[in-house]
Amino acid sequence: MEMDLDVDVTMDGDxxxxxxxxxxxxxxxGHFREVMINTIEKGCKHLVVSLANxxxxxxxxxxxxxxxxxRVSERNGRLVLVGARPQVRKVFEITGLERVFPIYRTESExxxxxx
Amino acid sequence: MAKxxxxxxxxxxxxxxxxxxxxxxxxxxxxxxxxxxLRESMNRIEPAYVATYPPSECGIATFxxxxxxxxxxxxxxxxxxxxxxxxxxxxxxxxxxVRFQIYxxxxxxxxxxxxxxxxxxADIVSVQHEYGIYGGPDGEYxxxxxxxxxxxxxxxxxxxxxxPSPNQKRIVQEIVRLxxxxxxxxxxGRKILLDVYGVDSQKVTVxxxxxxxxxxxxxxxxxxxxxxxxxSIISTFGLINRGKGIEYVIQAMPKIIKKHPNAxxxxxxxxxxxxxxxxxxxxxxxxxxxxxxxxxxKHVRFNNRFLSLDELVRYLCATDVYVTPYLNKDQITSGTLxxxxxCGKAIVSTPxxxxxxxxxxxxxxxxxxASPDSIADAIIRILDxxxxxxxxxxxxxxxxxxxxxxxxxxxxxxxxxRVLNRRRLAKELxxxxxxxxx
Numbered sequence: 001m002e003m004d005l006d007v008d009v010t011m012d013g014d015x016x017x018x019x020x021x022x023x024x025x026x027x028x029x030g031h032f033r034e035v036m037i038n039t040i041e042k043g044c045k046h047l048v049v050s051l052a053n054x055x056x057x058x059x060x061x062x063x064x065x066x067x068x069x070x071r072v073s074e075r076n077g078r079l080v081l082v083g084a085r086p087q088v089r090k091v092f093e094i095t096g097l098e099r100v101f102p103i104y105r106t107e108s109e110x111x112x113x114x115x
Numbered sequence: 116m117a118k119x120x121x122x123x124x125x126x127x128x129x130x131x132x133x134x135x136x137x138x139x140x141x142x143x144x145x146x147x148x149x150x151x152x153l154r155e156s157m158n159r160i161e162p163a164y165v166a167t168y169p170p171s172e173c174g175i176a177t178f179x180x181x182x183x184x185x186x187x188x189x190x191x192x193x194x195x196x197x198x199x200x201x202x203x204x205x206x207x208x209x210x211x212x213v214r215f216q217i218y219x220x221x222x223x224x225x226x227x228x229x230x231x232x233x234x235x236x237a238d239i240v241s242v243q244h245e246y247g248i249y250g251g252p253d254g255e256y257x258x259x260x261x262x263x264x265x266x267x268x269x270x271x272x273x274x275x276x277x278x279p280s281p282n283q284k285r286i287v288q289e290i291v292r293l294x295x296x297x298x299x300x301x302x303x304g305r306k307i308l309l310d311v312y313g314v315d316s317q318k319v320t321v322x323x324x325x326x327x328x329x330x331x332x333x334x335x336x337x338x339x340x341x342x343x344x345x346x347s348i349i350s351t352f353g354l355i356n357r358g359k360g361i362e363y364v365i366q367a368m369p370k371i372i373k374k375h376p377n378a379x380x381x382x383x384x385x386x387x388x389x390x391x392x393x394x395x396x397x398x399x400x401x402x403x404x405x406x407x408x409x410x411x412x413k414h415v416r417f418n419n420r421f422l423s424l425d426e427l428v429r430y431l432c433a434t435d436v437y438v439t440p441y442l443n444k445d446q447i448t449s450g451t452l453x454x455x456x457x458c459g460k461a462i463v464s465t466p467x468x469x470x471x472x473x474x475x476x477x478x479x480x481x482x483x484x485a486s487p488d489s490i491a492d493a494i495i496r497i498l499d500x501x502x503x504x505x506x507x508x509x510x511x512x513x514x515x516x517x518x519x520x521x522x523x524x525x526x527x528x529x530x531x532x533r534v535l536n537r538r539r540l541a542k543e544l545x546x547x548x549x550x551x552x553x
Binding site: 004023025026027029030055056058059060062063064066067069070073074087090091094095096097099100 | 133134135136137138139142145146148149152153156157158188189190328330516519521522525528529532
């Protein structure tokens with residue numbers, strides 16, 4: 001199978017910034033989970049996940065985000081999102097998960113919220 | 116006649132999802148605080164569905180299960196209900212989600228189902244409509260159910276005839292009137308509803324037919340696993356009946372084989388159970404006789420059984436050209452064509468209404484109805500031209516991604532929300548008007 005998700009990670013102090021590009025679904029969310037776990041284990045307390053280039057997200061993508069939230073919560077950290085496209089934002093609105101994951105317009109706004 | 120052997124296991128199956136619902140289940144024991152936060156924050160809709168349901172072997176039953184499971188994945192705190200329509204003499208070992216059964220030919224059963232749902236926790240009802248799945252003349256008993264139902268309701272219309280009989284027309288008009296919103300799967304279906312049936316345009320919306328979430332895979336690898344590495348594979352799948360026009364593809368095979376001697380046509384699927392009841396395997400026997408008469412036994416293979424989704428996906432992934440040679444111009448839905456789009460296949464089809472719309476803009480090639488020559492020319496054109504094949508596949512795949520079940524489920528949920536909000540608002544307005552008049 002082709003892997004239809006690119007993942008880029010940078011670390012800024014105790015904040016891990018994970019930029020996703022492609023589709024976050026049943027095929028790719030396992031890889032995303034591993035990346036979140038590795039980033040947390042490297043010492044990041046908080047996670048910023050950029051969805052700006054994510055075309056589609058399904059319930060396994062949402063499950064992965066909830067799993068990430070659980071792990072950062074164990075370290076009193078937070079997980080926030082950046083820049084969801086309309087189709088992706090609609091998923092958060094319809095499920096009500098927008099009330100669980102704050103969605104910021106830019107990475108700097110998201111990082112600022114974690115200070 | 117060659118038969119297809121059971122395929123070796125191959126890594127093209129759709130991955131097991133660890134979805135939101137699974138994650139939430141674990142949280143209940145592992146992180147109660149987060150579990151409660153999710154339970155308090157997440158939207159909750161309690162849908163009920165009325166239709167045929169597996170293990171009944173019919174396209175609507177499969178469709179219903181796909182909608183039910185796809186929507187449920189986004190609503191981990193909801194408990195969906197299915198009301199299944201069945202024939203009285205059939206014993207169906209339904210899953211637990213089926214909480215009530217309508218006996219197709221018992222009129223009283225429809226009223227009982229409405230009473231059951233009126234007293235249930237469901238807050239919206241989704242009905243699948245196709246004339247044949249309900250009892251009475253043209254399936255009109257479904258109107259009794261809708262008249263008696265007191266909950267918000269949406270209907271998905273799987274058949275919208277351009278030339279309905281007066282009774283067929285009345286039934287669809289009544290369904291649209293009695294439902295909050297009716298769904299069709301292509302724009303042309305909506306146009307027919309407005310032009311022919313004269314229904315309120317505000318009450319009709321378009322949500323595409325869902326397709327399995329399949330990422331593109333190299334056909335060569337799947338062909339190797341099927342022992343067909345050197346073959347050009349043409350395929351058609353689904354429940355077989357006379358309207359499928361499969362004989363015209365078989366008649367096209369001699370011309371195709373001349374140009375592509377390794378071409379094989381796979382006919383995947385059993386005879387439609389409803390058809391088998393009144394004519395047995397007469398159509399399939401006619402097809403096998405035709406194959407023998409044309410001397411193409413090595414180039415046409417039948418797989419006479421209901422295929423699992425994974426098996427279907429495997430065959431579709433191995434396919435070079437997918438064909439729907441259907442004969443009914445009025446057909447406004449085809450689950451099999453939707454699946455082929457989802458798998459990113461080069462598609463050849465007759466121009467029935469659904470195919471005409473979804474294969475527009477370079478997503479497939481249309482051929483004449485009942486025309487072996489036209490079918491052969493289109494298939495040869497694709498097999499001769501790898502660039503054309505790739506371009507058709509890429510365009511089909513792009514369309515199929517938007518129609519993946521996980522996206523279609525969001526469309527259904529969005530519609531459920533809109534209907535419930537509208538009802539809520541109307542109720543509030545009525546109440547405030549009532550209190551103002553006191």
